[in-house]
Amino acid sequence: MSLRWKITATITLVSVLVAVALSLTVHFAYAYRLADEARQLQSERIELALREYSRTGQATLGTRLDPPDLPTQLRQAVKDGSTATLLEDTGDGAVIWAAAAVPEQQVLSLRSPYDPQLRALASLDRVLVMGALTVVALGAGAGVVIGAQLSVRLRRAAAAAGRVAEGDRSTRVSAAIGSGSRDEAGELARSVDAMADALQSRIEAERRVTADIAHELRTPLTGLTTAAELLPPGRPAELVRDRVRVLRALVEDVLEVARLDTATERAELSEVALGAFTTRRAAPYAPEVETRVRADAVVDTDPRRLERILTNLITNALKHGAPPVVVEVDGARITVRDHGSGFPDELLSEGPSRFRKWPGGSGGHGLGLTIALGQANVLGARLTFANPADGGALAILDLAPDEHGHPPHSGERPRTRS
Incomplete structure (x- = not known):
């Protein structure tokens, strides 16, 4: 996987985690708030109904005495004379109960539907899902853009470094990716340029030394060759001439390598x-x-x-x-x-x-x-x-490595027939 897609995947994953965490936090906070408000409202209503029952002896405000569907755990919770509430899922929908004990071992209860609160929570969830998807999409888009920019710069840097390695002395990696950049990629490009310049200077110095030595050897070799030719015939003279020929060939080879290293040679086609x-x-x-x-x-x-x-x-x-x-x-x-x-x-x-x-x-x-x-x-x-x-x-x-069947040439001379 390329760096571009790694960055995109990372930013997208972080966006998903953040969106899910925020959505769950908001969901549970709002659900708790809805439940708390419904319990407080039911408690207030049962308290009012309890006062009316104490005054009139009648169940009012929608309350009932010992209804058969009263949850057992709610009945147990109000035995000590306290008021209690319960949120119950009946299968057909959610309801919220409130109950309080009254004289003669009876329980005054109030039952109200909880569906409006659930619909509000569902509406919020839809908003949260849309928001989360938007955040993830924006994060993925930002990842693609950021990753693409960095990937393009690094690919340009790699291409420029490749041209430098092939001997193109005019190429600079920092110029290829934008010389004004001050981030890590720019620092890397400047370091590569500095390294290339140092290596080039060292290679140039070695080339000059090699060429200078070979040139300096030419003069004494010419005299040595002349002197060898003046030796009287015999085995020692043949050995001297053979060694002189080997040395001359070596010097000519070194000079040829030095010329080729300068990259200034041109073919006569x-x-x-x-x-x-x-x-x-x-x-x-x-x-x-x-x-x-x-x-x-x-x-x-x-x-x-x-x-x-x-x-x-x-x-x-x-x-x-x-x-x-x-x-x-x-x-x-x-x-x-x-x-x-x-x-x-x-x-x-x-x-x-x-x-x-x-x-x-x-x-x-x-x-x-x-x-x-x-x-x-x-x-x-x-x-x-x-x-x-x-x-x-x-x-x-x-001799014809390119797709057109002819090798590329620079500095072509007029062609002749050979």
Whole structure:
């Protein structure tokens, strides 16, 4: 149940309890008052009739001597010479009795209908029921309005927080729900904004440090590469050149990650026939990689970035998986699958993370899948990871994730044929 309906149900329940409590209080108070007034009136009338009986010896004012229908408990109550009253339900209606003892062991009694008082009480009950229903309806309406307002604000806050989590730096939760609010929801929104700003500042600082370090390493790497090429032929020279190539590739990967993190990269679109494109890019890995084209498609994408994604996915499958590695094209979707132990649970739940190595992996720096995911975001594509039930790891690149068959692009360039 949503918060809106919880608030509505709570206010409605409170309204019902208050309406019932007030209605019962008024009902019993009025019923007691009617009964008390009727008893006083009967007592006064029996007293007058008793005085007349003492003077004339005759029952007057509607009184009777020892009527057969006189209730036994009333007869017992006046034995000591006192006056008593009794409210009785006869089945055909309510009556009120008054009685007093007279000489010769007789009882002078007065019987009057109580139906007028019951009709007045019933009329009051109808008013109370209508009032209670009105209170409950107003309470439920107020609950719906209050709950709807709070629910809308919280949903806006959740949507804004989601956009912030996706990397939209311009979104502010407090602005989404109304920056002038001073209630708990406003305080929560301002706290989330402050947390997002602090995290963003920290991430920006880390990005700058990473990019600066990578840039600073480029100059000595260039000199190191030149010096390595001047070494005399031999095994030591080959080892030095290999390590220099690895270090250069790492620096270039770090710089690429830093550029992707800035969210300023733009795709240069052209029409690409996915079947032929994927087959050509996977061919250098033969015979370890098998390429299948189930259904070909022509999509608008950036060939350079798409090649980078495919290269990283295939390299990752070869390093961390087991053969056979199968690359399949099905329309605008490309899948890369190996038959190894599958992706780690952390990757499936949290996504790729830089510099995180697989347990028992064969080296690498954890940047390949991070770069692939970043490039997919630039293309407006969707890259997902899964472990099939029959084993292995599966990477799915969907180049047309939206309902129109084309991925959304920002900053599009003129298209060319590729």
